[in-house]
Amino acid sequence: MYQEKPKYDWLTIGLYIFIMLFGWLNIYAAGYDEEHAAVFDFSVQHGKQIIWIAIAALLAIIILYTEPRVFSNTAYAIYGIVMVLLVVTLFIATVTKGGKSWIDFGSFKFQPSEFAKFATALAVSKYLSAIGVDLKVMRTKVVTVALIAIPAALIFLQHDTGSALVFLGFVLPLYREGLSGNILVIGVSAIVLFVLALLVNKFILLGILVTLALLYLFVWLNKRTRNDYLHTLIVVASCALFVFSVDFVFNSILEPHQRERIDVLLGKTEDLQGSGYNVNQSKIAIGSGGIIGKGFLNGTLTKADFVPEQETDFIFCTVGEEWGFFGCTLLIVLYVILLQRLIVMAERQRSSFARVYGYSVASILFIHLFVNVGMVLGLVPVIGIPLPFFSYGGSSLLAFTILLFIFIRQDASKNQLL
């Protein structure tokens, strides 16, 4: 077999390292006080994170020295093991912050749901790259959705709604592999309608919809066929049904704290001491950063523990307060470059396994970025998921590292004969 020296994508690796180290600086700043100023104080989070970074680096190197085929060959096995772990977690997990997603190993805790992401990405890629599999076939659709839905459901049962929602990200690789684009349009429309239904009187909303439909039929279209009428009617009817079911979903299916978070986001309640506290504090911390921020270790709110979960889910506040608009913009630009780069890389793959996997990686990272930063900025309801490579936490850092480096490894040997 023809063996070529692997060509690693150093831009991606560089972005990864930069984001991770910048993250560590902010974890250090968020927990900073004079007592624990030592960098290698392993009793506090920034010290522990050093250990995690070291382990992550080690894992990355190991992955880069592994044959790329190993991952596609063991994809189902890994998937199976992680699914078993998720089931086991349900029974032996210790309850942390209302969720049951952590397994205790003495002084360290381990969160299997983080690892379910790359396992699922592997399994879906493996399945879709098999010869003769076509997403236009119903059977393929069902299997693919099942592969994604099983871990999502198990994680949902662990009361980790945030991590379960991440699996919606798989819509993007599926779209790329041929799923109808309508799925994206429907998804976005559903979110818009949901929000509007909560904010606007439902009959006014319906009136607007009907008006739009009539405009479409009689102004936009020059010639109208019978099918046009039928389709428009179906669309309007399903919209109406959706709008009127929003109340039911909102009041009966969502948990009270989830309802409150949505209400806070939509500005319907302003419970600054209760459910609105985090977001309000986070907006104050970010807003007070101004253009260039207060400077490293000079954030006052960051350190006075005004913002809860400052090191993990709300780490972006620290960036906002201490590094200001410039720091935040830089970080977001770096993330967007990383995402674009991953798509470019995915498109240059010769194996469809690597392509689907690349899309999955980009999508999972994207969902995390969107939900996490959106939440901190008050654009998305509070959903506790980490910022990739940036937030404190061993499980998430290791899992994201594995996720990313498997793809870097695939990409490095893309020209290898299959």
Place this chain on the structure above:
Amino acid sequence: MSNQFSDRSRVVKIIFLVVGVLFIVRLAILQLFNPEYKEKAIMQSLRNVTQYPARGFIYDRHGELLVHNEAVYDLMVIPRMVKDLDTGYFCHCLNISREEFDEHMEKARKYSPYSASIFMKQISKEEYAKFENKMYRFKGFYISQRTLRIYDRPIAAQVLGYVGEVDQGDLDRDHYYKRGDYIGKSGLEKSYEEVLRGTKGQKIMHVDVHNREIGPYRNGELDTMPIEGCNLYTTLDANLQAYAEELMANKRGCVVALEPSTGEVLAMVSAPTYDPNLLVGRIRGKNYLMLNGDLAKPMLNRALMGQYPPGSIFKVAQSMVALDLGVISPETGFACDKSLVGCHNHPSARSVREAIKMSCNPYFYQVYRRVIQQGKYKNIYKDSQYGLTVWRNYMLRFGFGQKLDIDLPKSGLSTGNIPDTAYYNRWYGRERWAFSTIYSNSIGQGEVTVVPIQMANLAAIVANRGYYITPHVVRFYGPDSIRNDKYLERHETGIKKEYFDIAADGMFDVVHVPGGTARRARVDGLDICGKTGTAENYGNDHSVFICFAPKNDPKIALAVYVENAQGGGGTWAAPIAGLIIEKYLNGEVKRKDVEKMYKEINPCQKLPLTRRVKKQRKR
């Protein structure tokens, strides 16, 4: 390898880009165009520190200090800042056990690991001195100073009152107070609370990330300074008060001494009493429970709260009313007819003056009958109604049957009872009662009750020959010597001065003439005028005496009330009053043996003072 869908990558890329741009726009809104968040951030890093003003002092009429403040120290702790603490040594310095240390520390940590809370309350100056110079070794601890009330002499507890932490009611009523503040709970501390407390100040401090103060905000230009409380200059005579309290030791009852010409309270004793310093500082809670549970009610100010039958002292007022109405003349005489009402053995009184001297019950029965049944109506019921109304109006002018507007808390003040027609109508039915039903009032028994301060006021009215000035305890307060105008106003009874001269003569005879009922009140060289009373009630009789001296130009008017004393007013209350007057007018008491006897004897030895006996008696 690309396939038919490769152009979809553009859609995905655009989605990523759009979200990135959306975030940057949002960031710009928050960080560049919204100054509100910056201000909020500043507000969060500021802390308001309350500056407590010193509470006003209280002085007696001669400028002697009665109440002042003393610094005590609260040991504060910020748990997160405690480090390298030699716990054993620390406990040794504070004289606490390791368990107590852990308990305090846990409490503080629970409150907040970052902000200060009280580790140990109210450490005395002496205790603090012991470890003051070692404080540097205890990182995370600091001292916060506050003041406690110190009562210089253990006297006048019920008049001065006490200070305690505000309760929910106080917080709801007045937003000046914050939880943990102190407020006057009774006595002068309560009635002059707003004068004594001063005004709190406020400092706005920058706090650092650990909530430590790092300096004043805007150089303190928004700070307000505390304004010290005003001093009270009272009318009390500390020596007289102390002396009266000594005399009332081992007894239940009260003494009220007034300066008749001004209405100033010279002394106000309620026995049993307590040391006001018991209700200060860390020992307060324990002692409060003890005092509050005591059946002898030491915290009750009997001089203002007690409602007693006045007994024979009431006859002075009765005779004034009758003379003013013209239903008797100064020379009217009545036979001592014991069939009307019981009396002791004495010759019949031939004038008002003699009647007062001998305290003849049948005489005042007749007097009161003439007041109540004036013959204005044929119907004796209607006639009695009319008479009672006329009589009651007189009594109100004497200050009876209403709260005297003294400058002590109104809640601690009784009205006494001067029954009106409605009262008897309710009791007996309309036109179902007449003089024969209510004649007990004539001699200060029956439905009439009087508060000791009103009795002293009666003595002052006779001393002033017809008017009184509302008794008060504070002469003026504050640096501007603010006086209350209502304590300059004369309240006239509207009865002629000559009649009061007759009363004064009669009261002089009570003490000085053979056959008078209060010979034991006599003091050589002083012309004391007095009137005894023996109020019947369920237990032993109460012993009452009101008096004033000197007869012309009186300097002191007095009421002494001894509960359940065996023997009448002449036996107990009169000699005590004599000693008090001697002390006040002569400066010292020559009759040491008499003084000693009355200080020591318990007139109600048969009366239970303990819970155990009281319980038995109930059975």
